[in-house]
Amino acid sequence: MKLFIKLFLISITILPFAKTSYAEELIIWSRGGWSDWMVEGFNKKMADEGKDIVAINNLIGHADFQVKFTAALAAGERVDVANIDLINVPYYAAIGALEDMTDFLKSQPYYDQLNGPMLALGSYDGTHFAAPNAADVSGYVYNKKLMPTPPKDWAEMASMCEDFAAKGQLMMAWPSKSYGGMIFTGMPVAWANGGSWVSKDGKTAELNHPKTVEWFKHYQNLINIGCVPENVDVWDWPDKQDGFLAGDIAMIGTGNFMINVVKDHTEKVDAGFTAFMGSDGSSNSAFIGGDLIAIPVTTGAKEAALEYIEYVLSEAGQIEVYTKNGGIPIRADLFEGNPYLTDDHMVFANASTVGDVPYTTVYQELMDPWQVANQRIFAGEDVQTVLDEQNAIMQKIIDAGH
Amino acid sequence: MSRLRKEQLVGLLMVSPALILLAVFFLYPLVNSFYMSFHKWPLFGKPKWVGLDNYIFMFQDERFWESLKFTFVYTLTVTPMLFVVALGTALLCNAKAWGTTFFRSIYFLPVVMSFATASYVWLWLYSEMYGVIIYALEFFGFGGEKKNLNVWKTGTSSMWAVNAMVTWKFSGIQMIILIAGLQAIRDDYYEASKLMGASRWQTIWNVTLPLLRPSIALALILSIAGSIQAYEQFVIMTRGGPSNSTKTLVMHTVDMGFDYFKLGPAASLGVIIMIILFVLTVIQLRLFRKNY
Numbered sequence: 001m002k003l004f005i006k007l008f009l010i011s012i013t014i015l016p017f018a019k020t021s022y023a024e025e026l027i028i029w030s031r032g033g034w035s036d037w038m039v040e041g042f043n044k045k046m047a048d049e050g051k052d053i054v055a056i057n058n059l060i061g062h063a064d065f066q067v068k069f070t071a072a073l074a075a076g077e078r079v080d081v082a083n084i085d086l087i088n089v090p091y092y093a094a095i096g097a098l099e100d101m102t103d104f105l106k107s108q109p110y111y112d113q114l115n116g117p118m119l120a121l122g123s124y125d126g127t128h129f130a131a132p133n134a135a136d137v138s139g140y141v142y143n144k145k146l147m148p149t150p151p152k153d154w155a156e157m158a159s160m161c162e163d164f165a166a167k168g169q170l171m172m173a174w175p176s177k178s179y180g181g182m183i184f185t186g187m188p189v190a191w192a193n194g195g196s197w198v199s200k201d202g203k204t205a206e207l208n209h210p211k212t213v214e215w216f217k218h219y220q221n222l223i224n225i226g227c228v229p230e231n232v233d234v235w236d237w238p239d240k241q242d243g244f245l246a247g248d249i250a251m252i253g254t255g256n257f258m259i260n261v262v263k264d265h266t267e268k269v270d271a272g273f274t275a276f277m278g279s280d281g282s283s284n285s286a287f288i289g290g291d292l293i294a295i296p297v298t299t300g301a302k303e304a305a306l307e308y309i310e311y312v313l314s315e316a317g318q319i320e321v322y323t324k325n326g327g328i329p330i331r332a333d334l335f336e337g338n339p340y341l342t343d344d345h346m347v348f349a350n351a352s353t354v355g356d357v358p359y360t361t362v363y364q365e366l367m368d369p370w371q372v373a374n375q376r377i378f379a380g381e382d383v384q385t386v387l388d389e390q391n392a393i394m395q396k397i398i399d400a401g402h
Numbered sequence: 403m404s405r406l407r408k409e410q411l412v413g414l415l416m417v418s419p420a421l422i423l424l425a426v427f428f429l430y431p432l433v434n435s436f437y438m439s440f441h442k443w444p445l446f447g448k449p450k451w452v453g454l455d456n457y458i459f460m461f462q463d464e465r466f467w468e469s470l471k472f473t474f475v476y477t478l479t480v481t482p483m484l485f486v487v488a489l490g491t492a493l494l495c496n497a498k499a500w501g502t503t504f505f506r507s508i509y510f511l512p513v514v515m516s517f518a519t520a521s522y523v524w525l526w527l528y529s530e531m532y533g534v535i536i537y538a539l540e541f542f543g544f545g546g547e548k549k550n551l552n553v554w555k556t557g558t559s560s561m562w563a564v565n566a567m568v569t570w571k572f573s574g575i576q577m578i579i580l581i582a583g584l585q586a587i588r589d590d591y592y593e594a595s596k597l598m599g600a601s602r603w604q605t606i607w608n609v610t611l612p613l614l615r616p617s618i619a620l621a622l623i624l625s626i627a628g629s630i631q632a633y634e635q636f637v638i639m640t641r642g643g644p645s646n647s648t649k650t651l652v653m654h655t656v657d658m659g660f661d662y663f664k665l666g667p668a669a670s671l672g673v674i675i676m677i678i679l680f681v682l683t684v685i686q687l688r689l690f691r692k693n694y
Binding site for chain 1: 444445446465525529530531532550552554555640641643644645646657660661662663
């Protein structure tokens with residue numbers, strides 16, 4: 001009996017440390033649910049090819065990802081592949097947290113087809129540290145039951161606004177309280193108009209760019225006409241989205257994810273999508289959000305990590321996993337003939353080729369003056385004065401650096 | 403080994419799990435924060451000693467003073483709100499009457515809900531287009547003829563809106579603390595007060611409140627400490643707005659550390675918050691010292 005107890009104790013002590021297989025583990029950190037399907041697809045591919053690589057997805061919530069990933073980097077914890085919110089990538093690249101992927105990316109036949117602004121955001125000093133992975137593209141959604149066709153330019157938008165105001169209906173709303181919401185759905189309207197937020201190299205604040213000023217004045221004018229909620233300066237993302245889905249607001253800025261959301265609200269909403277347009281309607285733009293994929297310097301399996309990234313960027317990863325689940329491919333050569341891209345998806349896919357995303361290593365800190373600018377202007381303050389003040393604050397933050 | 407020494411060792415062994423937890427999760431982070439606050443602390447590479455630079459940076463930063471001011475205003479407004487509601491419900495629920503146990507449970511119920519959930523529920527209740535509270539307020543004439551009331555319109559109205567949620571959420575726990583204090587007061591005092599012809603209010607003022615002093619001290623210390631560390635409710639309900647007018651000190655600290663990646667200044671903010679809490683707690687303990 002004593003021998004049996006001894007053997008039992010030894011076995012329960014040793015067993016947890018015993019390896020049942022010798023497959024190479026690939027630790028992946030993600031913030032989006034679709035990554036589970038991507039990992040599943042990759043593991044199946046590895047099994048089919050007889051390779052001993054097993055990817056393990058560590059799915060972390062959107063809100064916690066940055067804090068946990070930063071803590072993991074600082075602690076030297078092993079992370080082989082990270083799907084990082086793209087706006088934070090310049091900072092991680094600047095501090096040397098990511099592995100060089102230049103040779104790998106440039107050797108891919110589809111290198112020229114990768115989304116340009118996303119590719120630029122993953123670069124630092126001419127070196128690629130991250131690849132485009134998953135795109136969230138912004139644009140307008142409108143309710144055909146309230147607005148049969150969307151406005152083609154700002155003048156038509158203002159004219160339609162007058163009609164809505166006369167009927168006592170709301171035509172538009174935006175989330176001034178949400179800095180992320182405004183850079184995603186507000187700033188692209190200014191970009192389409194030729195405006196700017198920061199310079200391409202991220203070293204100069206350009207919030208008071210004349211064309212950005214024009215956009216703010218145009219939206220402020222819509223409030224004054226009366227087709228936008230008077231309190232829009234304190235509206236959040238859910239306020240305007242709930243209003244739209246309830247059939248009370250005709251048009252809002254949103255992302256490609258809305259294509260799936262509106263499917264459950266067909267009783268009150270017959271949705272159409274259109275790209276953000278500049279003042280004369282001749283040019284479009286969008287905010288290209290989403291994830292870049294990178295290999296942190298704390299990796300223990302760089303070769304396997306590159307193999308995973310190759311799968312993510314392949315037709316199998318981008319079409320059969322990502323686009324199939326509602327995403328927009330990050331390769332322009334995968335738009336045509338893609339069975340999962342509907343006309344609605346194509347609005348966002350086309351917008352992604354002319355869209356933008358700001359390049360700066362202090363993005364999060366710049367959100368503070370950006371939010372203040374939005375709330376003060378949409379509360380009725382003078383556009384030029386507010387933008388000059390907040391631009392000076394942005395420049396101070398940029399000059400202080402990370 | 404002497405018997406006394408053995409007993410001491412056994413005692414030490416018994417408290418060691420708690421001591422280890424305290425050392426790992428409280429003392430080490432505390433000392434490390436203090437150490438970090440005197441360094442430029444990059445994510446990679448060696449930290450560099452910068453002396454008081456992080457503190458000077460913080461004190462020269464307008465955002466620090468704005469968030470400090472707002473945190474104090476919030477603490478000074480929400481603490482009395484919470485206390486008055488808790489004391490009122492404690493006095494009512496301490497009465498020897500039918501149904502008091504039921505009401506105690508009802509008043510305590512919001513305490514078990516997570517802060518984030520409560521914040522989202524109230525955010526919905528305050529919704530300009532679909533919120534029940536806004537509908538009720540407009541029904542009673544608030545918001546004028548246009549009926550466009552929005553509680554988030556100004557920093558002040560936003561703060562009172564959050565205060566109402568916090569009072570609903572936390573008065574239950576203070577009520578329980580005060581009920582425990584009320585039940586510890588011997589009946590003799592009330593009988594003597596009655597014999598001397600004191601009115602109900604005179605009894606509360608001269609008998610109940612002085613004898614309730616330790617419980618009041620505990621309730622206020624918890625409330626003030628919690629308010630100085632306010633975070634979730636403002637992150638979810640106001641996002642620090644409008645125009646940064648409701649940004650708390652802890653929100654600013656989290657922004658500085660995990661959004662702006664400035665770990666040294668964030669650590670100095672943590673030390674400042676700790677000093678503020680320490681000073682306030684000492685003052686309260688001295689004020690409520692048993693001196694009768």
